[in-house]
Amino acid sequence: xxxxxxxxxxxxxxxxxxxxxxxxxxxxxxxxxxxxxxxxxxxxxxxxxxxxxxxxxxxxxxxxxxxxxxxxxxxxxxxxxxxxxxxxxxxxxxxxxxxxxxxxxxxxxxxxxxxxxxxxxxxxxxxxxxxxxxxxxxxxxxxxxxxxxxxxxxxxxxxxxxxxxxxxxxxxxxxxxxxxxxxxxxxxxxxxxxxxxxxxxxxxxxxxxxxxxxxxxxxxxxxxxxxxxxxxxxxxxxxxxxxxxxxxxxxxxxxxxxxxxxxxxxxxxxxxxxxxxxxxxxxxxxxxxxxxxxxxxxxxxxxxxxxxxxxxxxxxxxxxxxxxxxxxxxxxxxxxxxxxxxxxxxxxxxxxxxxxxxxxxxxxxxxxxxxxxxxxxxxxxxxxxxxxxxxxxxxxxxxxxxxxx
Numbered sequence: 001x002x003x004x005x006x007x008x009x010x011x012x013x014x015x016x017x018x019x020x021x022x023x024x025x026x027x028x029x030x031x032x033x034x035x036x037x038x039x040x041x042x043x044x045x046x047x048x049x050x051x052x053x054x055x056x057x058x059x060x061x062x063x064x065x066x067x068x069x070x071x072x073x074x075x076x077x078x079x080x081x082x083x084x085x086x087x088x089x090x091x092x093x094x095x096x097x098x099x100x101x102x103x104x105x106x107x108x109x110x111x112x113x114x115x116x117x118x119x120x121x122x123x124x125x126x127x128x129x130x131x132x133x134x135x136x137x138x139x140x141x142x143x144x145x146x147x148x149x150x151x152x153x154x155x156x157x158x159x160x161x162x163x164x165x166x167x168x169x170x171x172x173x174x175x176x177x178x179x180x181x182x183x184x185x186x187x188x189x190x191x192x193x194x195x196x197x198x199x200x201x202x203x204x205x206x207x208x209x210x211x212x213x214x215x216x217x218x219x220x221x222x223x224x225x226x227x228x229x230x231x232x233x234x235x236x237x238x239x240x241x242x243x244x245x246x247x248x249x250x251x252x253x254x255x256x257x258x259x260x261x262x263x264x265x266x267x268x269x270x271x272x273x274x275x276x277x278x279x280x281x282x283x284x285x286x287x288x289x290x291x292x293x294x295x296x297x298x299x300x301x302x303x304x305x306x307x308x309x310x311x312x313x314x315x316x317x318x319x320x321x322x323x324x325x326x327x328x329x330x331x332x333x334x335x336x337x338x339x340x341x342x343x344x345x346x347x348x349x350x351x352x353x354x355x356x357x358x359x360x361x362x363x364x365x366x367x368x369x370x371x372x373x374x375x376x377x378x379x380x381x382x383x384x385x386x387x388x389x390x391x392x393x394x395x396x397x398x399x400x401x402x403x404x405x
Contacts, residue, residue: 059100059129060100060101060102060103060129061097061100061101061102061103061129061130061131061375062102062103062104062105062127062128062129062130062131062132063084063087063088063102063103063104063105063131063132063133063134063362063365064104064105064106064107064123064127064130064132064133064134065077065080065081065084065104065105065106065107065134065135066106066107066109066116066119066120066123066133066134066135066136066140066144066148066155067080067106067107067108067109067134067135067136067137067140067158068108068109068110068111068137068139068140069106069108069110069340070108070110070111071110071111071112071139072111072203072205072234072259072260072262073111073137073139073205073207073259074111075289075291076111076135076137076158076354077106077108077109077135077340078338078340078341079341079349079352079354079355080134080135080158080354080355080358081104081106081338081340081341082331082334082338082341082346082349082355083134083331083349083354083355083356083358083359083362084104084134084358084362085104085334085337085338085341086327086330086331086332086333086334086359087330087358087359087362087363087400088102088103088104088362089330089333089334090326090329090330090333090399090400090401091366091400093401094400094401094404095404097366097369097370097375098369098370098373098374098375100375102366105123105127106340107119107120107122107123109137109139109140109144111137111139111140111205111206111207112139112140113139113140113142113143113144113206114143115140116139116140116143116144117143117144117147120144120147120148121147124147124148124151124153129375130151130153131153131154131365131369131375131377132153132154132155132156132361132362132365133148133153133154133155133156133157134155134156134157134158134358134361134362135157135158135354135358136148136155136157136158136159137157137158137159137207138158138159138160138161138179138206138207138210139205139206139207140206141157141159141161141164142161142163142206145157145164145169145172146169148171148172149169149170149171149172152171152377152378153171153377154171154173154365154377154381154384155171155172155173156173156174156175156357156358156361156362156364156365157172157173157174157175158174158175158176158353158354158357158358159174159176159207159210160174160176160177160178160179160180160181160182160210161178161179161210162178162179162180162210162213162214164178165178165180171377171381173361173384175357175358175360175361176315176353176357177315178214179210179211179214180214180217180218182211182214182284182285182313183211183214183215183217183218184214184218185313186215186218186255186282186283186284186313187215187218187219187221187222187224187255188222189282189311189313190219190222190224190252190253190255190282191222191224193253193280193311194252195224195251195252195253195280196224196225196252197224197225197227197249197250197251197252197253198219198224198225198226198227198251198252198253198254198255199226199227199228199229199230199246199249199251199253199254199255199279200212200215200216200226200228200229200230200254200255200256201228201230201232201242201246201254201255201256201258201263201266202230202231202232202256202257202258203231203232203234203257203258203259203262204231204232204233204234205234205259207257207259208257208258208259209231211257211284212229215255216229227249227250227251228245228246228249228251230242230245230246232258232262232263232266233262234258234259234260234262236262237265238265238269239262239265239266239269240269240273242266243266243269243270243272243273244273246270246279247270247273247274247279251279252279252280253279253280253281253282254270254279254280254281254282255282255283256281256282256283256284256287257283257284257286257287259286261295263283263287263292263295263296264292264295264296264298264299264300265299267281267296267299267300267306268299268300271300271301278300278305278306278309279309280309280310280311281309281310281311282311282312282313283310283311283312283313284312284313285312285313285314285315285353287310287312288312288314289348290345290348293306296310315353317351317353317356317357319350319351321398322398322399323398323399325398326398326399326401327350327356327359328350330359331346331349331350331355363399363400363403364384364387364388365380365384366400367383367387367397367400367403368380368381368382368383368384368386368387369383370403370404371383371386371387
């Protein structure tokens with residue numbers, strides 16, 4: 001038996017499956033994150049997973065990136081796809097999984113449940129030998145997790161939605177902390193900075209709205225005051241009405257996640273209405289990105305103004321060590337070679353939580369297949385927790401190649 005060592009940070013190292021409460025996985029191995037519901041009526045019998053019964057797959061096997069490639073969260077799908085292509089390329093160089101070559105495919109959910117359900121239905125019906133689904137973000141998780149689960153396909157999802165804290169989907173795993181934890185972390189930031197009056201400004205997309213109720217709860221439990229709660233339409237070009245309400249509420253800080261141009265636009269309008277002064281911002285981990293930083297700096301009139309008024313909760317990833325080195329080498333090997341991926345600022349993938357954590361999940365799944373000696377989901381799925389937790393006598397490895405030696 002072997003034990004995998006993944007490059008992601010332990011703070012995000014939560015392995016959870018159906019029936020589990022919050023289970024932390026200490027030690028060098030770690031893997032997984034979360035997702036979400038509307039049933040698919042497309043003849044699920046026709047979408048049955050060949051690897052879920054019998055002796056497993058023949059020929060190549062497929063990992064599928066189910067995430068937004070268009071819409072406000074369009075950067076997520078390409079990030080995950082680069083991670084997938086880099087991961088399977090490294091696996092194939094090491095001989096594949098039990099002799100099977102591994103490939104990646106994708107489905108564009110557009111970040112909208114209404115689009116996600118048919119996209120996943122099409123994916124399931126057209127993809128033979130589908131072994132694993134990755135991505136399934138908070139935007140679409142609630143709609144697609146039941147569909148993927150009905151297909152008896154293991155999924156590693158990037159969602160922290162609270163509804164998955166106690167999930168009943170046996171094929172669901174998640175790699176990120178619950179949104180409740182991130183909302184509490186943002187509240188702790190506010191407390192540590194001495195802020196007592198808090199305004200909320202979150203986008204109207206599902207992924208951003210999942211933070212609102214946990215944030216309201218966290219603020220109340222911390223004894224702080226919620227003075228404004230604004231929802232931002234991501235398709236709007238101005239938020240002057242919302243900005244006016246926030247300014248008139250006199251908050252000490254604004255907790256926010258509104259993707260695309262929404263937050264920078266809001267910041268600019270608040271500064272204009274607030275006599276040229278920014279109100280301090282506390283962002284989610286989604287705000288830790290070059291694109292967000294550049295747009296926000298431009299909106300408020302300079303880096304010094306923005307950085308002196310900005311804090312965020314960050315899902316930290318390890319950036320050194322043999323496991324991280326294997327991860328970066330895997331991604332570099334596919335630089336410029338991934339169709340439908342935004343590879344212009346390629347180095348951002350090296351610290352993107354989704355890229356790191358899903359790399360972990362894919363390697364964990366593949367090593368589980370190796371341990372089981374089968375690509376039959378029923379046989380290899382139990383090894384996910386075994387390898388992730390480690391067992392006495394297990395060998396620690398830093399890459400898939402080491403695990404199959």
